[in-house]
Amino acid sequence: MLRQLERYEILHEIAHGGMATVYRARDTKLDRMVALKVMHPHLRGAEDARLRFAREARTIAKLHHPNIVEIYDFSGQDSAEVYIATELLTGPTLKAFAQAHPAMPVEIAACVGIHIARALIISHHEGVVHRDVKPENVLIHEDRTIKLTDFGLAQMRDTHSMTVTGQILGSPGHMAPEQVEGKECDARCDIFSLGTVLYVLSVGESPFTAPTPHSVLMQIAHGDYIEPLRKRPAVGAHFNRVIVRCMQTSPDARYASAEELEQALSTFAIDMGIEDPTRALKEYLRDPQASAKDIETRSIERLLHHGDRSREKRDYPEARDYYERALALEPGQPAVLASLAAMARAGTRIRAGVMVAGILAALMSVLLVFVLVRQRSAITTFPSGRRDGSIALGNSESRVTSLGKPAPVEVSPSAESASTGTQLKRKRGHRAISASARRVVFRPFPQNVTIAVDDAAPRPFGPDFQEIHLEPGVHRFQIVGAQGCCVNQSFELNIPPGDAPYVVQRSLSLRPAILVVRSNVPADVVVGNGDAKGRSHSALLVELGDSFRSVQRVTVSAPERSAVSRSVVLEAGKVTDLDVALEKP
Numbered sequence: 001m002l003r004q005l006e007r008y009e010i011l012h013e014i015a016h017g018g019m020a021t022v023y024r025a026r027d028t029k030l031d032r033m034v035a036l037k038v039m040h041p042h043l044r045g046a047e048d049a050r051l052r053f054a055r056e057a058r059t060i061a062k063l064h065h066p067n068i069v070e071i072y073d074f075s076g077q078d079s080a081e082v083y084i085a086t087e088l089l090t091g092p093t094l095k096a097f098a099q100a101h102p103a104m105p106v107e108i109a110a111c112v113g114i115h116i117a118r119a120l121i122i123s124h125h126e127g128v129v130h131r132d133v134k135p136e137n138v139l140i141h142e143d144r145t146i147k148l149t150d151f152g153l154a155q156m157r158d159t160h161s162m163t164v165t166g167q168i169l170g171s172p173g174h175m176a177p178e179q180v181e182g183k184e185c186d187a188r189c190d191i192f193s194l195g196t197v198l199y200v201l202s203v204g205e206s207p208f209t210a211p212t213p214h215s216v217l218m219q220i221a222h223g224d225y226i227e228p229l230r231k232r233p234a235v236g237a238h239f240n241r242v243i244v245r246c247m248q249t250s251p252d253a254r255y256a257s258a259e260e261l262e263q264a265l266s267t268f269a270i271d272m273g274i275e276d277p278t279r280a281l282k283e284y285l286r287d288p289q290a291s292a293k294d295i296e297t298r299s300i301e302r303l304l305h306h307g308d309r310s311r312e313k314r315d316y317p318e319a320r321d322y323y324e325r326a327l328a329l330e331p332g333q334p335a336v337l338a339s340l341a342a343m344a345r346a347g348t349r350i351r352a353g354v355m356v357a358g359i360l361a362a363l364m365s366v367l368l369v370f371v372l373v374r375q376r377s378a379i380t381t382f383p384s385g386r387r388d389g390s391i392a393l394g395n396s397e398s399r400v401t402s403l404g405k406p407a408p409v410e411v412s413p414s415a416e417s418a419s420t421g422t423q424l425k426r427k428r429g430h431r432a433i434s435a436s437a438r439r440v441v442f443r444p445f446p447q448n449v450t451i452a453v454d455d456a457a458p459r460p461f462g463p464d465f466q467e468i469h470l471e472p473g474v475h476r477f478q479i480v481g482a483q484g485c486c487v488n489q490s491f492e493l494n495i496p497p498g499d500a501p502y503v504v505q506r507s508l509s510l511r512p513a514i515l516v517v518r519s520n521v522p523a524d525v526v527v528g529n530g531d532a533k534g535r536s537h538s539a540l541l542v543e544l545g546d547s548f549r550s551v552q553r554v555t556v557s558a559p560e561r562s563a564v565s566r567s568v569v570l571e572a573g574k575v576t577d578l579d580v581a582l583e584k585p
Contacts, residue, residue: 002023005025005036005038005081005083006075006079006081007027007028007029008025008026008027008028008034008036008083008085009025009026009028010023010024010025010036010038011023011024011025011026012024014035019039019040019043019049019052020037020038020039020040020053021037021038021040022035022036022037022038023035023036023037023038024036024088025085027072027073027085033088034072034073034085034086034087034088035085035086035087035088035089036083036084036085037083037084037085037086038081038082038083039053039081039082039083044080044081044082049082050082053082053084054074054076056084056150056151057071057074057084059128059151060084060086060151061074061537062126062128062537062538063122063123063126063128063151063538063539064122064534064535064538064539065118065119065122065539066145067115067116067118067119067145067146067147067148068119068122068123068147068148069086069087069089069139069147069148069149070086070087071084071085071086071087072085072086072087073085086149089139089140089141089147089149090140090141090142090143091139091140091141091142091143091285092139092140093135093136093137093138093139093140094112094135094136094138094139094140094146094197094201095134095135095136095138095200097140098135098200098201098204101288102204103204103292104201104202104204104288104292105284105292105295105296105299106201106202106234106235106236106239107268107269107272107274107280107295107299108201108280108281108284108291108292108295109198109201109202109239110198110239110242110265110268110269110272110274110277111269111274111277111278111280111281111284112138112146112197112198112201112281113194113197113198113201113261113265114262114265114266114269114277115145115146115277115278115281116133116138116146116148116194116197117194117258117259117261117262117265118258118262119147119148120133120148120187120190120194120258121257121258121259121262122539123148123151123190124187124190124257124258125514125516125539125575126516126539128151129185129186129187129189129190130148130151130190130193131179131185131189131190131193132150132151132171132174132193133148133174133190133193133194133197134171134173134174134193134196134197135197135200135201136150136171137149137150138197140285143282143285143286144281144282144285144286145278145281145282145285146281172208172213172216172217172220173196173206173207173208173209173216173220174193174196174197174206175193175217175220176188176189176192176193176220176251177192177220177221177223177249178251180217180220180221181221186251187257187258188251188254188255188256189251190258191246191254191255191257191258191261192246192247192248192251192254194246194261195243195244195245195246195247195254196208196246196247198239198242198243198246199225199228199243199247202228202232202235202239202243203228203231203232203235204232205231207225207226207228207247208220208224208225221249222249223247223248223249225247227240227243227244228240228243228244232328233324233325233328234325234328234329235325236303236321236322236324236325236328237321237324237325238268238271238321238325239268242261242264242265242268245264246261259484263480263488266488267478267488267490270490271302271306271490272295272298272299272302273298273299273301273302274295280295296329296330299326299329300326300329300330300333300336303322303323303325303326303329303336304322304323304326304333304335304336304339306322307319307320307322307323307326307336307339308339309474309476309492310322310455311339311342311343312473312474313454313455315455316343318455319339319343320340320343323336323339323340323343433469434471436471436472436497437469437470437471438469438470438471438472438495438496438497438498438499438501438502439467439468439469439501439502440467440468440469440470440495440501440502440503440504441466441467441501441502441503441504442461442466442467442468442504443503443504443505443506444461444479444505444506444507444508445506445507445508446481446485446486446508446510446548447461447462448461448481448482448485449461449479449480449481449482449486449508450479450480450482451465451477451478451479451480452477452478452480453468453470453475453476453477454475454476458478458480467501470495471495472495472496472497473494473495474492474493474494474495475492475493475495476490476491476492477489477490477491477492477493477504477506478490479506479508481508481511481573483573483574484511484573484574485508485510485511485548485571485572485573485574486508486509486510486511486572486573487508487509487510487511488508489506489508491506510544510545510546510547510548510572510573511572511573512541512542512543512544512572512573513541513542513544513550513570513571513572513573513574513576514539514540514541514542514573514574514575514576515527515532515539515540515542515554515568515570515575515576515578516537516538516539516540516575516576516577516578517536517537517540517554517556517578517579517580518536518537518577518578518579518580519536519537519556519558519579519580519581519582520580520581520582521558521561521582522535522536522537522558523535523536523556523557523558523561523580523582524536524556524557524558525540525554525555525556526554526555526557527540527542527552527553527554528552528553531543531552536556536580539575542570544570544572547572548571548572549569549570549571549572550569550570551567551568551569551570552567552568552570553565553566553567553568554566554567554568554578556578556580556582557582558582560584560585561582561583561584561585562582562583562584562585563582564580564581564582566578566580
């Protein structure tokens with residue numbers, strides 16, 4: 001034991017920083033091990049340093065999440081020594097781990113990002129902007145999970161920033177441009193910093209490197225860095241786009257929230273065959289080498305599958321993105337090379353087809369002019385209304401596009417009135433439905449969702465969009481619940497040929513509701529008959545079963561105070577705030 005500090009036996013030093021030293025210590029009252037962060041003696045008289053310590057304690061105390069370090073105790077501003085006691089995390093920092101494992105699969109980088117984003121979701125909901133998200137402030141715990149730590153620079157809603165004129169608080173290399181320029185920071189500041197963390201994990205080095213801190217800050221302000229895909233081709237175009245969007249110089253160009261970034265990372269992970277990021281991260285932390293090999297094998301299979309599907313749809317740029325990452329993971333992969341060769345041959349055929357289609361389009365234009373002239377002549381010849389000699393253009397269902405495919409003809413009102421057959425009224429630019437296409441009908445639950453098919457833009461399910469016609473074969477679907485109500489689904493279906501409608505019936509799992517009770521004193525919170533329990537000023541997850549919205553009875557109690565019960569409407573995936581004042585009896 002080094003020394004005794006009030007109730008704590010300080011055993012040995014863990015880390016040393018510019019403001020404090022972190023020790024491994026034992027709480028003699030509760031007989032448990034803690035991490036004790038003790039302010040350096042020369043800073044104890046500095047009022048701003050004490051305020052920063054106190055603010056960090058208050059900030060962490062109100063944040064409860066599996067990926068956020070838990071606080072146990074705070075010395076208070078009047079103590080001779082200033083300290084914070086938190087849970088003792090067992091593993092190294094994410095920075096040290098990444099340096100020891102520089103070839104980390106980007107799928108695992110995505111899993112790490114998902115968990116940090118989830119911690120930031122809770123933090124941002126409480127009005128706390130971390131402002132110092134970096135690999136050094138993420139710790140690995142028990143070889144199974146990660147924890148976001150060090151909220152010393154956090155800026156809370158309704159409080160003044162500790163930044164003074166001419167002073168920049170943060171870590172060069174991970175600061176957002178608005179931090180560098182001394183501007184107001186919001187949640188998107190943490191989005192930028194998390195992007196730099198993903199960059200480091202994916203590439204193995206910082207995106208901003210320069211001889212001096214000032215030069216680094218200038219690079220950040222101007223967005224001067226090399227995209228991760230150019231540094232390491234195995235990153236792939238899809239994950240590269242996620243990182244680049246996080247690191248946009250303008251906050252408006254980044255992901256708008258931690259929720260949106262978490263969804264983007266989760267979609268990437270699912271596309272690469274990772275349905276459970278928590279389990280995947282746990283397996284990798286326990287055995288990085290074996291896990292990385294399994295992930296690489298699975299990823300190559302998924303990339304080849306996605307590439308082949310895109311090639312079948314003639315989306316060659318998308319297919320090339322998949323194939324190129326597969327080759328970066330396994331150079332000379334035979335199946336990928338064969339697919340690239342087939343794509344190259346198909347591209348040659350298309351170029352030849354475009355030339356032929358261009359000639360056909362020109363001929364059709366001449367024919368169309370001739371038909372219109374004949375029709376006008378016919379109408380003039382039969383003023384009594386007879387159409388015996390007219391040509392009913394309204395029966396013409398399609399024309400030839402530049403690719404030789406049928407597309408609709410937009411007919412003038414006079415031509416429509418001349419038609420005696422069934423009219424096909426289509427808007428310009430819509431594709432004609434082929435004879436082999438099958439009607440696919442959607443039946444989602446809940447119905448307040450958007451649906452994306454293959455690479456088309458998502459469309460809201462409703463009166464104007466409940467079905468679609470698809471060619472038989474494998475298609476990719478993504479169903480996203482409105483406002484984060486549900487666990488989104490990305491899946492593939494093989495649509496078989498047939499005349500009857502093919503029904504796609506999917507139920508999205510509802511996310512738990514989030515209840516935050518704010519009380520004038522620390523209190524216990526019970527939802528319903530004990531279905532969920534927690535403390536005030538923390539995020540309490542409430543499972544709603546199959547109900548999108550539910551009225552729950554919430555009871556708030558504290559020692560020497562009269563309990564209060566309220567009825568609260570909770571909604572899946574949404575945050576509900578409840579303010580309660582507990583009075584003395």
